[in-house]
Amino acid sequence: MTREDLAETLEEIALLLELKGENPFKIRAYRTGAETVRQYSGDIVSRAKEGDLKGIKGIGDALQQKLHELASTGKLEYYEKLKSDFPDSLFELFKIQGLGPKKVKAVYESLGVDSIAKLKEACESGKLAELSGFGKKTAEKILEAIEFREQNADRFRLGDVEVPVRQILDSLKGHPDCLRVEAAGSYRRAKETVHDIDFLVATGNPEDVIESFVSEPWVDKVIAKGATKASIYLDNGLQCDLRAVKNEEFACALAYFTGSKEHNVVMRGRANERGYTLNEYRLALKDGSKAEEPPVFETEQQLYEFLELDFVPPELRENTGEVEAAESGDLPRLIELENLRGTFHNHTVASDGQNTLREMADAAIDLGLQYLGIADHSKSSFQANGLDEKRLREQIQEIADLNAEFAENGDKFRIFAGNEVDILKDGTLDFDDDLLEELDYVVASVHNAMTLSEADMTERIIKAVSHPSVTMLGHLTGRLLLRREPYAVDVPAIIEACAETETVIELNCNPWRLDMDWRWWKYAVEKGVKCSINPDAHKTEHLDFLAVGARVARKGWLTRGDVINTMALGEMENFLGVKAIS
DNA sequence: GCCGTTTTCGGCCCGACTGTTTTCAGTCG
Numbered sequence: 001m002t003r004e005d006l007a008e009t010l011e012e013i014a015l016l017l018e019l020k021g022e023n024p025f026k027i028r029a030y031r032t033g034a035e036t037v038r039q040y041s042g043d044i045v046s047r048a049k050e051g052d053l054k055g056i057k058g059i060g061d062a063l064q065q066k067l068h069e070l071a072s073t074g075k076l077e078y079y080e081k082l083k084s085d086f087p088d089s090l091f092e093l094f095k096i097q098g099l100g101p102k103k104v105k106a107v108y109e110s111l112g113v114d115s116i117a118k119l120k121e122a123c124e125s126g127k128l129a130e131l132s133g134f135g136k137k138t139a140e141k142i143l144e145a146i147e148f149r150e151q152n153a154d155r156f157r158l159g160d161v162e163v164p165v166r167q168i169l170d171s172l173k174g175h176p177d178c179l180r181v182e183a184a185g186s187y188r189r190a191k192e193t194v195h196d197i198d199f200l201v202a203t204g205n206p207e208d209v210i211e212s213f214v215s216e217p218w219v220d221k222v223i224a225k226g227a228t229k230a231s232i233y234l235d236n237g238l239q240c241d242l243r244a245v246k247n248e249e250f251a252c253a254l255a256y257f258t259g260s261k262e263h264n265v266v267m268r269g270r271a272n273e274r275g276y277t278l279n280e281y282r283l284a285l286k287d288g289s290k291a292e293e294p295p296v297f298e299t300e301q302q303l304y305e306f307l308e309l310d311f312v313p314p315e316l317r318e319n320t321g322e323v324e325a326a327e328s329g330d331l332p333r334l335i336e337l338e339n340l341r342g343t344f345h346n347h348t349v350a351s352d353g354q355n356t357l358r359e360m361a362d363a364a365i366d367l368g369l370q371y372l373g374i375a376d377h378s379k380s381s382f383q384a385n386g387l388d389e390k391r392l393r394e395q396i397q398e399i400a401d402l403n404a405e406f407a408e409n410g411d412k413f414r415i416f417a418g419n420e421v422d423i424l425k426d427g428t429l430d431f432d433d434d435l436l437e438e439l440d441y442v443v444a445s446v447h448n449a450m451t452l453s454e455a456d457m458t459e460r461i462i463k464a465v466s467h468p469s470v471t472m473l474g475h476l477t478g479r480l481l482l483r484r485e486p487y488a489v490d491v492p493a494i495i496e497a498c499a500e501t502e503t504v505i506e507l508n509c510n511p512w513r514l515d516m517d518w519r520w521w522k523y524a525v526e527k528g529v530k531c532s533i534n535p536d537a538h539k540t541e542h543l544d545f546l547a548v549g550a551r552v553a554r555k556g557w558l559t560r561g562d563v564i565n566t567m568a569l570g571e572m573e574n575f576l577g578v579k580a581i582s
Numbered sequence: 583g584c585c586g587t588t589t590t591c592g593g594c595c596c597g598a599c600t601g602t603t604t605t606c607a608g609t610c611g
Contacts, residue, residue: 025594029583060584098600100609135602382596383611425598447611448598 001071003037003045009070009079010034010063015094016082018101033063039354045071089115097145097484098138106131120146152482155193156238159511159548164234165197167218172242175212177205179247184257188314190551192514193481196231196239198257206244213242249281251297256280262319263312270307270323315555320522332559337550339566343543344373345420345443345474345506345534350395351376352384354539357398357415361406363540365413370569372413373534374399375420375443375474378430384447389435392419396438407581414569414581416440420474425449427463429470436469440578443506443534445474446487454488461494465503471576472504472532475515483512491520499527504564507556509549510536521556531556531563 014030036058037044047053048071053064070076086108092115093104107113110131111122122128123139123146165183172181178201182188185198203209210230214222223231223239231241245253256264257280271278275291283294283303297303301311309326313334316322325331347353348360355363357374364372376395377386387395399417406413418441422430429436429444436442444464452460465473476494477486498505505524508515513536516524521531533553535545553563560566564575573580 023583026583028594032584058584062583098609102608133602133607137601141600380597381611385595450611451599 001045001049001074003040006045006048006067006070007034007037009076010037010066013079013082015091015101016079016086019086019090019105020082021101021105029058029060029063032058033067037067048072087114092116093119096142096149098141099145103134106133116146116149148485152193154237154239155195155482156236157481157511158187158190158192158194158514158552159509159545161187161194161197161238162548164218164236164238164240168197168199168213168216168240171216172199172201172209172213175201175203175209177203177208179203180250182254184254185259188258189260189317190315190518190548190555192518192552196241199240199242200250200253200257201242201244202247202250203244204246209244210242245281248296251299251303252278252282253280255300255303258314258317260318263317263323266319266323267307270309274307313554315551316557332557334554335550335558335560335563335566336554337547339560339563340369340533340546340550341568342369342371342373342565342572343534343546344416344418344441344472344532344565345375345508346372346537346543347376347420348374350391351381351386352538357395357402359540360537360543361402361413361415363543365411367543367546369543370413371416371572373416373418373441373443375418375441377447378419378421380422380424380430381447386422386430387419389431392431392435393438403581412569414573416572416576416578418442418471420445421470422447423460423464425452425460427460429464429467433469436467439469441471441576442469443472443474444470446478450478450487452487454490457488458490458493461489462497465494465498466501470501470503472506473498474506474534475508475513475536476505477515477517479515479517480512481514486515486517491516492523495520495524495527495529498524498529504530504532507531507533507549507553507558507563508536509533509545509552510542511545511548514548514552518552518556521553521558521562525558525562531558532565533563534565 010030011034014027017027036056040056048067051068053059053067066076066078090104090108093099107119107122107128111127113119113122119142123143128134129136129139165187169181169183172178180202182200183197184200186194187197201209206228210225214225214230214232218234219232220235221233223233228244229242231239233239243253243257268278271283275286275289276283276294277286285291285293304311309323310329310331312322312326346360348355348357361372377384379386379388396417399415403414418439420443423444423446424430464470477489479486505516531553533546533549535542535549537543567575
């Protein structure tokens, strides 16, 4: 029984109570309880086991008793009983955008709908639209949401696969017969979402390596297993494929399995022109070719060189001009994680973050950063406990005090006082100008009214970035990967406005967002717009998103010079126009 | 179901949007 098990059970109870139509405040109490369990700084599982939960705010008598029962026996009667009232499959309905507890309850009770498949049927047959409170448009919206889910259900966010990929790579590297190991495919190209992970190993003993690959404890199901390849599912549904090749084939195989398909087509074309064929194992002479016998490539670099190209970093291999640039020697020197000196757009407990200012600062220092920008939510973001004027001014003071302390201790580290200020529906900002000027920097973001027309949304954002106090634009399109489509907005027009107003655009590297999309950065750079790689961290661990951010920035062809948070502290103080702390 | 210098009941975070409705319920952030 882990902390997460306890929290999840409380959350499921909340969901079940919603289905029952229970008192919303009771439901909220269970949700709050789940959050409290997650965030409690101490061994909450042991305390629950021992029945020693008194005095934790948010966990009253009833929850104490339930957590104790759950932690000590592994079961909770109250929960089991609630659960038995509904089929398990009903829960998948909650994953459909626009369906909440009331609607789920209605379709279940009056139409017997208890799965997404049946829901789809009810929409198509017109039965759903006849229900009271439902209508034609609701049915259409639900069908759209089902389709969106069907298209995305088998995909995973790049930032969410990092841990399993590391785990599998480490395990393969630990195998005595593995000479070389890489994760290839769209993961290596840093696509924002991936369908599966392609692992490649060089080995003289493929059978053993494959056997060990399919026998790891994290394997949920073996889909296929042969002499040189195997496919498995992990517990979370992520498919992982392993290909085993000989050491002398590894370079060509790595290039082949990294792709993209389009990039490979161009590469094969170049080989062809020179009298060779290129496949997943090797470069070979074409029939009747008079070219010289090709060498065996030790590395991808050598393959590219042989085809008269500079080495193309994997992130760029999408056939969007990288081959031409590699031919003419014009590939940019891409940014690297190590270039980052600080970051902006991070939350604390003051709004909806989970760590304090000091904890966030300490985590940034541990990462070797020289500065950390805090940007909690502004007052209109009620749901995120946004700061009002008074609380924001208090935070500015708190930051000043902490900075003074860092300076006294001789630490070369600074917190920049900012705010993620809501862009209101009409494009004005959530605080008045005086307060905005007191901040070291401002991130302006859209959090509501996301269904404006493209023209209105574009005008709204352009108005916001035109405000002199706005330093950077947060998550430009508002997309949530695999969850919510971006809102309608004219991205190039926004980029042009940011160029004009010298507003930085954020590369929000929270795995859910990766927004602005990598496809637009080349255009932004062309227009002279700078990027800031921001994790949108809601707890200290989220600062690690910077690693994903650096990879996605590379995918957008960004160099060190294009990204402001590669600046050292002194340069950044100049850039923001704030005085250094003596 | 939780909380309390308001102390054992009464309030609990607020507003926008959408679609179904004739004044509001449900969902989302």
